[in-house]
Amino acid sequence: MSSEMVACxxxxxLSILEKMxxxxxxxxxxxxxxxxxxxxxxxxxxxxxxxxxxxxxKWREGGSGxxxxxxxRPDMFRGTVRYASAHAHLGRTASRRDDLESLAYTLIFLHxxxxxxQGYQGDNKSFLVCKKKMATSPDxxxxxxxxxxxxxxxxxxxxxxxxxxxYGKLVSxxxxxxGENPAIRPINTEGAQKxxxxxxxxxxxxxxxxxxxxxxxxxxxxxxxxxxxISIYNARQPMKxxxxxxxxxxxxxxxxxxxxxxxxxxSCVSSCSNLWALIMDAGTGFTNQVYExxxxxxxxxxxxxxxxxxYYISSIAGAANGSSLVVMSKGRHEMxxxxxxxxxxxxxxxxxxxxxxxxxxxxxxxxxxVDNSILPTILWKQSCC
Numbered sequence: 001m002s003s004e005m006v007a008c009x010x011x012x013x014l015s016i017l018e019k020m021x022x023x024x025x026x027x028x029x030x031x032x033x034x035x036x037x038x039x040x041x042x043x044x045x046x047x048x049x050x051x052x053x054x055x056x057x058k059w060r061e062g063g064s065g066x067x068x069x070x071x072x073r074p075d076m077f078r079g080t081v082r083y084a085s086a087h088a089h090l091g092r093t094a095s096r097r098d099d100l101e102s103l104a105y106t107l108i109f110l111h112x113x114x115x116x117x118q119g120y121q122g123d124n125k126s127f128l129v130c131k132k133k134m135a136t137s138p139d140x141x142x143x144x145x146x147x148x149x150x151x152x153x154x155x156x157x158x159x160x161x162x163x164x165x166x167y168g169k170l171v172s173x174x175x176x177x178x179g180e181n182p183a184i185r186p187i188n189t190e191g192a193q194k195x196x197x198x199x200x201x202x203x204x205x206x207x208x209x210x211x212x213x214x215x216x217x218x219x220x221x222x223x224x225x226x227x228x229x230i231s232i233y234n235a236r237q238p239m240k241x242x243x244x245x246x247x248x249x250x251x252x253x254x255x256x257x258x259x260x261x262x263x264x265x266x267s268c269v270s271s272c273s274n275l276w277a278l279i280m281d282a283g284t285g286f287t288n289q290v291y292e293x294x295x296x297x298x299x300x301x302x303x304x305x306x307x308x309x310x311y312y313i314s315s316i317a318g319a320a321n322g323s324s325l326v327v328m329s330k331g332r333h334e335m336x337x338x339x340x341x342x343x344x345x346x347x348x349x350x351x352x353x354x355x356x357x358x359x360x361x362x363x364x365x366x367x368x369x370v371d372n373s374i375l376p377t378i379l380w381k382q383s384c385c
Contacts, residue, residue, distance in 0.1 A: 003146050006111045007177035008187035009035065010103070010152070012048045015191035017099050018167040020050075021059070026094050028055035030102035031083040032110060037187070046188040055079060059095050067162040068093060081129050082115060086157075086221075089130035097159035100170070104153045111145050137221055148173040157221055171195045240264060241281035249323070252276055252293055265289045266327045269317040276317070276325060286314065286329040297324045 001009075013035065020027060027034075027050065034052045038044025055078050059068055074091040077084070085101035088094065109115050117132040138157070142150035151173050159165065171192055179185050182193070189196075242264055244255045255278070256266065264280035266289060271277070290311055292302050297318055303326060306312075311328035318324045 001110045002186075003111065003177050004179055005186045006107055007148070007174040008185050008189055009048065009110065010107050010174045011171045011178065011192040011196070012187055012189050013050070013103055013106075014167050014171050015189075015195060016048070016050045017096075017103065018165075018195070019191075020056075021096050021099070021165070024058055024060035024062070025053075025056050026059050026096055026099050027053065028057055028094055028098070029079050029083075030099050030106060031080050032106055035106075044188075046186070048187055048191075057094050067095070070161050077126055081126050082118065083109070086130055086133050087161075089126055089133070093161070095161050096165055097156060097161070097163065100156040100159070100165060101153075104149075104156050107152070108141060108145060108149055111149065116141065134221055146177060148177060168195050241279065241283075243277070243279045245275075245277040247276040247278070249274075249276075249293060252278075252325070256280070256291065260289075265329070266291065266315055269315045269325050269327060271317045271319040271325070274319045274321050274323075276319075278325075284314075284329070289314070289327060289329045291325065291327045293323065293325050295323050297322055298326065299324070302326070303328070 013030075017027065017030075029052060030050070034050060036049045036051055038047045038049070057078075060066070061068060071093045072091050076091050077089060078094065079085075079088045079102070081089075083102045083105045085098040087098055087101075105115060116136055117129040120128045120132075122128075138150045138153045142153060152170060155170065156165075175196065178189070182189055240263070242259055242262075247255060259265070259280040263282050265282075265284045265286050266278055267281050267284045268279040269276065288311075290306055292299060294302065298316070303313070306328045311330065313326060314329040315327040316324065
């Protein structure tokens with residue numbers, strides 16, 4: 001596109017974004033495809049429209065009117081890779097500066113026909129594009145564009161997160177590229193006329209802009225290696241949980257092993273009518289786990305063997321037919337059977353906390369958590385119920 005055409009798009013786009021930002025929203029996906037002209041042979045055929053608000057977000061709190069707080073979620077990307085701001089690639093909270101940076105890439109693309117980071121493919125495409133954007137200086141990116149493009153890019157990439165853009169100053173950058181007669185410009189710039197009028201005859205600089213220029217800013221993206229913080233981020237995996245019920249003995253192992261393959265471990269078991277129910281999830285905190293379905297209630301020898309391997313009881317259940325399911329995990333527990341109220345109260349004095357119980361007919365078991373200084377013991381008693 002010609003410099004005049006792109007300059008008209010620039011000033012009218014800034015007018016549109018100023019109005020949208022004044023409502024408290026950022027567009028979030030500024031790109032050539034989202035700019036449309038009115039229908040041909042109508043009064044709006046040269047009027048510019050910005051469409052697709054699907055990624056629009058608030059930059060200002062509705063109640064307080066304050067700027068939203070800064071946050072960063074590197075696992076979240078919103079926008080179009082080619083035109084997104086570097087901040088969007090890094091998962092930073094969207095603000096007005098991001099719309100303006102995307103507009104800068106849009107204008108350069110319309111003038112040059114290509115951006116240096118086009119052509120990347122693969123799963124890490126977004127990372128490679130972000131790296132290229134941050135390594136490309138305004139001088140290099142705008143080397144074939146008129147000076148206003150470079151000036152515009154330098155301003156927007158150096159903006160702070162909550163900084164209010166000086167739309168008048170940005171519009172004034174492109175005034176020399178606009179035709180003198182607004183009536184014959186390729187795009188209707190009525191929306192930008194108010195801003196242009198405020199700029200007046202001071203093309204390229206407002207009085208407020210002069211004050212800002214007196215305060216030197218540290219420039220970023222100079223196209224040379226620089227010292228910077230590198231954030232290493234691990235996103236928390238979503239909680240996964242699965243439950244099975246009315247499971248017969250013969251199918252119990254199948255369900256458990258399938259869950260283990262999916263990264264789930266047993267957190268709770270129970271039995272009713274000689275059928276099992278179990279809950280498996282990814283948030284147990286256990287590092288490893290073993291289990292045994294025994295025809296006898298609490299297979300003492302197996303339990304003692306697992307204790308020697310540093311496994312401790314985490315879940316138990318007994319069936320009406322006398323069988324039991326014992327789950328042992330990495331941790332520290334104490335288990336007792338058919339205990340009296342006095343014995344239970346005595347556990348409290350030792351700092352022991354009751355965890356879970358199980359029974360089969362006239363036999364009961366009690367599982368209690370203890371601190372590291374108490375060794376696990378097993379008590380066998382017969383209930384008189």
